Amino acid sequence: MSEQFAVEMQGIVKTFPGIVACDNVSLEVRKGEIHALLGENGAGKSTLMSILFGMYQPEAGVIKVNGKEVHITGPRDATALGIGMVHQHFKLVDCFSVTRNIVLGDEPMKRGVLDLNTAKKKIMEISERYGLAVDPDALISDITVGMQQRVEILKILYRESDILIFDEPTAVLTPQEIEELIKIIRGLAAEGKSIIFISHKLDEISKVADRVTILRRGAKIATLDVPNTTKEEMSELMVGRKVSFSVDKGEQVLGDVVLDVKNLVMKPRTATKNLVDDISFQVRRGEIVCIAGIDGNGQSETIYGLTGIMPVQGGTITLNGEDITKATVRHRNLAGISHIPEDRHKYGLILDYNLQENIILKDYFKPGMQKASFINFTKAEQMTEELIEKYDVRTTLGPKTSARSMSGGNQQKAIIAREIEQNSDLLIAVQPTRGLDVGAIEFVHKQLVAQRDAGKAVLMMSLELDEVMDVSDRVLVMFEGKIVADVDPKETTIQQMGLYMAGVRKEEQHA
Amino acid sequence: MLKKSRKLNTDSLAKLSASVLAALVGLLLALIILLVCDAKNAMPGFLTLITGGIRKEPLKAIGEILYQATPIMMCGAGIAVAFKASVFNIGGGGQFLIGAFVGIYGAIKWEFLPGPLRWIVPLIAAALSGALWAFLPGVLKAFRNVNIIISTIMMNYLARYMVNSLIKATIFFSAKSETQAIPAEATLPRLGLDKLFPGSSANIGIFISIAICILIWVIINKTTFGYELRACGLNDSACKYAGIKEKRTIVVSIMISGALIALGGALMYMAGTGKGIKVYDTQPAEGFTGISISVLAGNSPLGVILSALFIAFLTVGGQYIQSHGFVKEIVNIVTSSVIYLSAFTLLIRIWFDTMARKRQAKHIQHTEKGE
Numbered sequence: 105m106s107e108q109f110a111v112e113m114q115g116i117v118k119t120f121p122g123i124v125a126c127d128n129v130s131l132e133v134r135k136g137e138i139h140a141l142l143g144e145n146g147a148g149k150s151t152l153m154s155i156l157f158g159m160y161q162p163e164a165g166v167i168k169v170n171g172k173e174v175h176i177t178g179p180r181d182a183t184a185l186g187i188g189m190v191h192q193h194f195k196l197v198d199c200f201s202v203t204r205n206i207v208l209g210d211e212p213m214k215r216g217v218l219d220l221n222t223a224k225k226k227i228m229e230i231s232e233r234y235g236l237a238v239d240p241d242a243l244i245s246d247i248t249v250g251m252q253q254r255v256e257i258l259k260i261l262y263r264e265s266d267i268l269i270f271d272e273p274t275a276v277l278t279p280q281e282i283e284e285l286i287k288i289i290r291g292l293a294a295e296g297k298s299i300i301f302i303s304h305k306l307d308e309i310s311k312v313a314d315r316v317t318i319l320r321r322g323a324k325i326a327t328l329d330v331p332n333t334t335k336e337e338m339s340e341l342m343v344g345r346k347v348s349f350s351v352d353k354g355e356q357v358l359g360d361v362v363l364d365v366k367n368l369v370m371k372p373r374t375a376t377k378n379l380v381d382d383i384s385f386q387v388r389r390g391e392i393v394c395i396a397g398i399d400g401n402g403q404s405e406t407i408y409g410l411t412g413i414m415p416v417q418g419g420t421i422t423l424n425g426e427d428i429t430k431a432t433v434r435h436r437n438l439a440g441i442s443h444i445p446e447d448r449h450k451y452g453l454i455l456d457y458n459l460q461e462n463i464i465l466k467d468y469f470k471p472g473m474q475k476a477s478f479i480n481f482t483k484a485e486q487m488t489e490e491l492i493e494k495y496d497v498r499t500t501l502g503p504k505t506s507a508r509s510m511s512g513g514n515q516q517k518a519i520i521a522r523e524i525e526q527n528s529d530l531l532i533a534v535q536p537t538r539g540l541d542v543g544a545i546e547f548v549h550k551q552l553v554a555q556r557d558a559g560k561a562v563l564m565m566s567l568e569l570d571e572v573m574d575v576s577d578r579v580l581v582m583f584e585g586k587i588v589a590d591v592d593p594k595e596t597t598i599q600q601m602g603l604y605m606a607g608v609r610k611e612e613q614h615a
Numbered sequence: 616m617l618k619k620s621r622k623l624n625t626d627s628l629a630k631l632s633a634s635v636l637a638a639l640v641g642l643l644l645a646l647i648i649l650l651v652c653d654a655k656n657a658m659p660g661f662l663t664l665i666t667g668g669i670r671k672e673p674l675k676a677i678g679e680i681l682y683q684a685t686p687i688m689m690c691g692a693g694i695a696v697a698f699k700a701s702v703f704n705i706g707g708g709g710q711f712l713i714g715a716f717v718g719i720y721g722a723i724k725w726e727f728l729p730g731p732l733r734w735i736v737p738l739i740a741a742a743l744s745g746a747l748w749a750f751l752p753g754v755l756k757a758f759r760n761v762n763i764i765i766s767t768i769m770m771n772y773l774a775r776y777m778v779n780s781l782i783k784a785t786i787f788f789s790a791k792s793e794t795q796a797i798p799a800e801a802t803l804p805r806l807g808l809d810k811l812f813p814g815s816s817a818n819i820g821i822f823i824s825i826a827i828c829i830l831i832w833v834i835i836n837k838t839t840f841g842y843e844l845r846a847c848g849l850n851d852s853a854c855k856y857a858g859i860k861e862k863r864t865i866v867v868s869i870m871i872s873g874a875l876i877a878l879g880g881a882l883m884y885m886a887g888t889g890k891g892i893k894v895y896d897t898q899p900a901e902g903f904t905g906i907s908i909s910v911l912a913g914n915s916p917l918g919v920i921l922s923a924l925f926i927a928f929l930t931v932g933g934q935y936i937q938s939h940g941f942v943k944e945i946v947n948i949v950t951s952s953v954i955y956l957s958a959f960t961l962l963i964r965i966w967f968d969t970m971a972r973k974r975q976a977k978h979i980q981h982t983e984k985g986e
Contacts, residue, residue, distance in 0.1 A: 413855055434858030443856070451856040456849045461842070465857045469839050477839045 108171040110135045110267055110298035111156065111187075116165035118151055125151040126162070127322040133267070138289060138299045140313035140330070142306075142342055148322040149302050153269050156300075157189050158182045169267070188260025189269040194252050198245040202238055203227060206259050230261050235291050249376055250281035257288065268292060269300045274308055286312045304342070304398050306335040306606040320344050339602025343569045354557040356577060359389025362424055362440075362529050362561035363410070369418030370405040370585075379405040381585035382419070387530065392552060392562040394576035396569070398605050402585035403565045404446060407534050410563075411443045412436050413451075424529060437466055442523035444516075446534035446565070452519045453507045460488040460503035463522050495521040496547070513544035520551055531555050534565045549575050569601055583607045630913045633964040637911060638925065641956030645949040649936075652945050660939040664949065667928040668935035676935075678808060678815020680927045682886065685820035686711070688923035689879025690905025691912060692828050693872040698914040699835055700868035701848035706752060706767030707876045707902025709774030713748045714741040714877020715884045715892055715899075716778045719794050722801035722885055723786050733801040738823075738881050745877020746870040748774065753869040757862035763869070771898055779894045793891035794884075802887030820882040825920055827875065832916040844868050876905060900951075907954045910961055929953050 111133040118126040126148045133139045143149045154160045156167065158176035167174055169185045176182050182189075196205050203224050212219045224240050231238055236254045244252060253273065260268060270289070274282045289312055293299055303309055309316055310330060318325040318341045325341050363386065370380035380402040387393045395403050408414035410421060412433040421429045428436050437443075445451035453462050464484045467473045473480055488503035497517045499505040507515060516536070523531065533552060537545040552575060556562050566572050572579055573593045581589040581604040589604040645664065649657040668676040690707050697704040704710075721737025728736055752770055755761035788795045808817035835841035847854050847864045854861040879901065884890060908926055912918030933950040937943060 411856075412858075432858060433855065437858050445856055450850075450852045452853065454846050454850045454853050457846070465846075465853070468842050474839050478837055479839055479842055481837075 108135075109133055109168070110170060111300070112166075112168040112171075113152070113156065114166045114168075116152065116155060116167075117163045118155060118160055119163060124322050126155070129165075129319065129322070129324045131317055131324070132327070133298050133300055134315075135298050136293055136296050137314040138293050138301055138312055140301045140303060140309040140316040141319065142304060142309060142316050142338060143319035147319040147342075149319055150271065151322075152319070153189070153271060153300065153302060156182070157187060157269065183263055183265070186264065186266040187269065188263060188265030188267070189271065190253065190256045190260065190273055192271045192273070194256055196244045196252055196255060199243065201241050201243055202247070202255050202258075203240040205244055205255055206262050210263060227258060227262060230258060234261065234288065234295065236261075236288060248281075250284065253281075253285065254288070257292075266296070267298045267300070269302070271302045272304075273301070274303070274305065282308070304606075306338055306602070307608070309338070310335060318342055335603060335606070335608075336599045339606065340599055343598055343602055353553050353577075356556075357390045357559070359559055360424075361386045361388050363387040363563065364422040365410070365419065366422075367419035368406065368409055368416060368421065370402070370409050370414065371417045372405070372414060378417075378585050380409065383582075383585070383587050384419075385580055385587065385590070387561045387563050389529070389559050389561050390556060391577040392556045392564055392575055393578045393580065394572045395563070395565040395580050395582055396572040396601065396605065397567075397582035399567055401582045403582050404534070405585075406582070407443075407446065407532060407565055411441060411445075411532060437526070437528075440529040442526045442528040442531045444519055444523050444531070444533040444536050446538070448512075448515055448519055453515060455506075455508040457507055458501075458503065459492075459497075459499060459505045459507055459510070459518060460484045462507050462518060463488045463491060463503075466522065466526060491518075491521040491525065495551075497521065516544065516548065520548060524551060524555065528560070530561045530563065532563045532565075535567060536564065537566075537568065537571060545571075569598060569605075573598060573601065581605055583609075629967055630964065633967060634911050634913060634918070634922070634960050636963050637956060637960040638953070640959055641953035644952045644956055648945070648949055648952060649941070652941065653939075656939045656941070660936045660941055663935050663939065664929065664932045667932035671935055671938075672814070674812045675814035676931055678812025678817035679931045679934075680924065681808070681812070681821040682816040682818065682888075682927075683930050684923045684927035685818075685824045685886075686879040686883035686901050687904050687908055687926060688821075688824040688828060688919060689882065690876050690901050691908030691919040691923050692824075692831050692916050693875035693879070694905045694909035695912065695914045695916050695919055696831060696835070696844075696875065697869050697872035698909060699848050700844045700865055701851075702753075702756070702865060702869050702872070703764055704749070704767055704869055704872045704876075705764050705902075705906075706749060706770045706774075706873070707905045708898035708900075709767070709771035709902070710745045710748050710873040710876040711880040711899050711902050712774045712778045712892070713880070714745045715880030716781060716794075717741045717744040717877070718881025718885050719797060719892065720781075720786055722797040723795055726798075731804075734803055734885060737801070737885065738878060741881030742874040742878040745880075746874040748877070749869045749873025750866065753866035756869070757865045771902070775896070775898060778892065782892060782894055787894075788891065791891065793893045796889060796891065797885060797887060799887065801885070803882065803885050816886050816888045818886050820886060823882065824879075824923075827878075828916045828920050831871075831875070835916065840864075840867075876902065879905075904954055913960065913964075926954055 109132045111131065113129065113131040116126050116129045129148065129152055131152065141149045141152070151160065155162050156176070158178040158181050161177070167176060169187070174185060176185065197208065200208070203220055206227055207223045212223050227240050230236070236258055238251060238254050238258065244255065273285060289299055289301070301313055313330045315327060316330050316338065317327045318338065320342060365386070366384045368380055368383050369378055371378045383406065385393070395406060397403055405414065409416040412431065416429060420427055423436070423439055423441065426439060428439060431439070449455060454465070464473060468479055473483060485503045491497065492499060492502065495517050498514050499510060507518070510518070520536070536548045536552065552562055552564065564576060576593055579591050579593050580587045581601070583605065584607065588607065588609050642665065646657065646661050649660050663670070667680065690711065694704055694707060718737045718741040721740050722734060725733070725736060748770065752763055752766035755766050756763040782794055786795045803818040803820055805818050809815070835844060843854070843859045843864050846859060847861045851861045884892060904926065908919055908922045911922040929950050933946045936946050936949070
């Protein structure tokens with residue numbers, strides 16, 4: 105007789121239009137263990153947990169909880185089975201007290217009236233038992249993020265869950281809070297709770313987990329005992345071996361500095377800490393510099409600061425010797441920044457505009473494209489037709505094709521065409537191959553390299569380690585808002601990169 | 616090429632059929648109301664409604680339709696401009712009143728102006744006042760993210776009571792509790808429309824309105840400003856990315872909207888029909904009618920010309936139903952139900968869209984299964 109697991113998922117398959125999010129994935133969580141789920145973005149971790157929590161229905165596969173096969177059709181079913189989830193983004197009512205938030209949805213009643221005193225007593229008991237000190241009467245808006253997370257944990261303990269899912273619980277915490285959380289999670293496991301810990305930070309997993317299941321591109325790669333493995337082994341399994349995707353690059357001819365960033369600080373009003381924390385770097389003509397790192401370590405904010413989409417809180421940005429720290433987006437564009445944005449639907453395109461209207465998004469106001477403020481649509485159409493030809497954009501109706509109806513790859517090609525044709529000195533490409541198929545990826549890489557070989561400065565940001573290693577001349581690894589490594593990819597192994605990305609620091613060596 | 620034109624046709628056809636269907640639903644409700652009130656006279660009354668009185672007094676009725684269409688066409692155009700930038704201007708009532716007051720005031724007081732400037736300058740002043748009135752909610756929306764629906768509604772009340780006290784302080788005709796009459800030389804020229812359609816109040820206003828609708832269409836579809844305006848309405852993040860000043864565009868769009876609606880107010884009261892602004896507590900209906908007209912027209916400035924004429928046609932037709940023994944209040948209910956059900960256009964279009972999407976999804980499913 106096989107061992108009875110707290111959670112057993114066998115052969116789970118889940119597809120979304122165009123991708124297989126989970127491809128025959130299995131997961132076994134023993135009672136009382138801390139089981140980590142490790143993988144890159146898009147590896148299928150969240151989908152798998154959403155299936156366990158009842159938010160998605162798998163197309164195939166069996167889920168067993170405590171040895172019994174179950175069908176989970178929604179979060180309520182999951183709660184009834186004793187499964188609770190601490191979401192990455194807290195689901196709390198800011199203007200309610202801690203107690204009210206904990207009982208929300210499961211309110212104790214006494215003769216038809218809400219009975220908060222009983223609830224409070226129960227909460228105090230739980231919080232003492234598990235060492236989760238909170239003030240039950242404090243308002244959520246008055247307590248720290250770490251405390252709010254404790255409230256989330258109390259919420260599921262209050263519902264007497266035995267299987268606790270933590271979805272990237274450390275993403276929003278300070279190092280001290282992370283220490284506390286790890287202690288709490290250990291305590292919960294010691295009390296017999298089974299814990300699934302989703303993360304892509306290797307350090308944390310070595311510290312807290314008993315076993316780890318590694319996913320890559322929707323498939324289960326391995327389940328390992330954490331004490332018997334190394335960070336290097338885990339990172340290699342997580343990232344996968346390099347599928348040598350050789351990119352032909354010409355001899356590098358380094359030129360002048362185009363972009364010079366000094367002591368950049370980004371801290372949006374809603375953030376609790378500096379998302380970009382005093383970073384400095386340069387990009388020169390003839391090089392592709394890549395900002396690498398695990399999602400959410402300040403890379404996106406760095407780009408927003410450089411392109412002017414978000415104001416910066418400190419430091420200077422210099423483009424070709426001109427200080428553009430406070431310049432408008434339009435000024436920066438005209439001064440020589442092209443920007444292939446991270447989110448092509450939100451920023452890159454106006455989906456309800458047709459292709460030619462999107463192609464002229466950064467030209468419509470220029471003399472030649474307009475005369476006495478009347479847009480020359482004939483010229484726009486000609487230009488679009490040329491770009492369709494040159495960049496091999498596949499459309500159904502030519503320049504009049506609605507951007508919404510185009511495939512992701514062709515949308516991206518259209519954006520790349522528009523941005524490269526700006527002929528700017530600096531090309532910023534953010535996750536330029538996200539969601540694209542192999543052919544389109546190759547095309548994008550060739551275009552970036554062509555820009556570099558033509559003597560432009562290229563700044564790329566990517567979460568794909570393969571891409572980082574193949575395309576770039578220099579890699580800046582960001583971790584928690586800082587640049588922790590500035591390395592030449594040719595002299596660095598993918599394992600080392602994985603370690604930097606997980607926060608293992610290399611001596612400061614800024615350019 | 617063949618494929619292209621077919622695609623365009625189905626698109627505009629769907630839009631047009633949604634508008635027509637909405638109008639039909641409204642007419643059906645009107646018929647039900649008439650049947651409930653007086654079953655015997657309902658059918659003849661309904662017939663009069665949908666023939667717009669043209670059967671009875673064709674020339675006068677046509678002239679009246681042109682006169683009635685003028686202010687609501689301007690309101691519809693104003694609302695449509697704001698809609699294109701995704702700004703929901705509910706402040707039409709207030710902007711209409713402000714424009715009407717400034718127009719009347721200028722027509723009465725600015726006697727120093729020579730010749731046609733007597734009516735041209737007050738019209739321009741009215742439009743500017745409307746733009747100014749809409750400036751505040753626009754700025755609050757763009758820079759402080761104040762909900763524009765709330766702020767424009769509040770501006771309506773401010774406008775109503777401010778105009779009341781301004782009238783009392785300046786151009787009050789106490790016997791009728793309304794504004795004084797406008798001197799003949801400051802009323803809008805009739806351009807011979809009074810000869811063509813005797814007995815009606817048709818005047819130059821309808822030509823001004825139609826010309827402005829065409830102008831607005833050109834601005835929205837052909838110019839850089841129109842490109843920015845539509846871009847902001849569709850995706851403000853992308854505007855930010857492209858360096859378009861999305862905040863300024865929002866403010867300018869609602870100012871244009873306010874200017875057009877205010878001009879509508881001035882055109883209505885400067886027609887020399889002897890109609891003045893009453894010192895009431897209620898909001899003028901034209902501001903809201905403008906919303907229905909814009910929605911019915913699918914927010915196209917050219918469509919607004921047609922839908923304003925349609926609503927004016929019903930309004931004039933409604934006036935004639937009284938001859939079938941329906942009281943004035945019923946007539947108002949009937950015409951308003953048609954006007955307000957025009958807003959169903961949007962609903963019907965969404966419904967069309969979901970149906971199309973479902974069909975597509977089914978299609979995809981089938982092909983996937985086939986593989």
